[in-house]
Amino acid sequence: MAAIQSMTGFASREGEIDGLAFQIDARSVNNRALDVRLRVPQGFERQEAELRKAVAATFRRGSVNLTVSVKRAEVETRFSVNHTQLMTYVDAIAALAESGSVAAPRADGLLALRGVIEAAEGDETVAVPDMMDEARQVLAALEADRLEEGARIRPVLEDQLRAMDRLREAIDAHPERALPAIRARIERQIAEMLSGARALSDERLHQEAALLATRADVREELDRLAAHIAAARALLAEGGAVGRKLDFLSQELNRETNTICAKAPHHAITALGLELKAVVEQLREQVQNLE
Known part of the structure; x- marks a missing residue:
């Protein structure tokens, strides 16, 4: 099973190169796309483009802030x-x-x-090649931190998908979804229409019966829910930058759940639908943290 990555992370590295003490900090937070922000010392400006390429080669999404600072270490005065x-x-x-x-x-x-x-005046010029190597190591550490956070999120998402499956199965198996119960509700509603003061033609009666039958069942919504849940599991197994796709699936799951709640023929099914909606929302909050 391939790894997934969070967009939240932090890494830091400090040391000394040729008498220059340095510190490199890298922070990453959620963002719809990849946003790179750099703060570098004098003498490092020409490497900004190279550094941006290094960030883009490592990450697909997230707001990444990279700060490089240097100062002359305490040495014997010459x-x-x-x-x-x-x-x-x-x-x-x-x-x-x-x-x-x-x-x-x-x-x-x-x-x-x-x-x-x-x-003798100290030379504050950055040792560019060595500093670039240090920066790449910080980016690698940031990636590792994001992967660790992704590994913590994965079981949460898997639990939420299992909860959705249980609720979907509970709705599917509810007695009010059984064919006799559906038939009884349709017959009762047709009888109420026929008892009205205004008579209905046979054609209109057939149309109303077909409409009631359509509204009475949530078979299609339950089937689509099952397909979306399976697709989410496949994406988690695929790994990589799946955050956008999972976010889209969570929206589809929410749409089907809303329809089930609207069409629910019994308050118990409505309650299950609302519980399902809460789990879908929790899933959506989590996947928005993923790359």
Whole structure:
């Protein structure tokens, strides 16, 4: 039995690449189509198209938010000598020393002058290839999380389909659906029409009898319910991105259930129909979470 996937999930990954600490978060919620939203750091903009392709290759539906953030990790500060600034000071001091204005400078004095010693600036450029690999791993983790949620939803859907089958069978087996009961209701309704003040022609009487017979039975609706339930089970077994199809089937199940409730010849059948309608609605709520 192939897996089904929820559209709800979360995955996160953090680490360090070349002195850059990174964190990648991926969140997914329900959506009718695939909606990809990215937040990436400076230096990663050119990879947005590649990243969108990676998301589209992994998911079919859902609103997917992917955030990549980086900052320089705490490392030992490095220093460098600004030789240009140093030589400027040396030339100026040498000119003063020749005139006898100042003594010759010492090395430690020169290095202490402003601008001679500089802290090396950190490079915040993202290590693109490595970061793309990390992002793909996060997407794989998000997919795994969505699959786990789908695995939790599957037995719920299977229980709901079994409940629909039981209710459908209960309606089908109800005594008020038996042929004698249907015949008795039609005869009673025809007798009521014949007892009216206005006489009915034979042709009109046959039309009314045919209409009453049509309204008295829900055989077609029950057969279609059975077919829709079987189709839903087949989709669950097929797996993959079946959310849209199951949502459509839930609408068809609801339509047939409404018709059964409207045509129900007895309040007990109406009660079963309403219970069936509640289960169908629960199924529809669940399948809207599926990819």
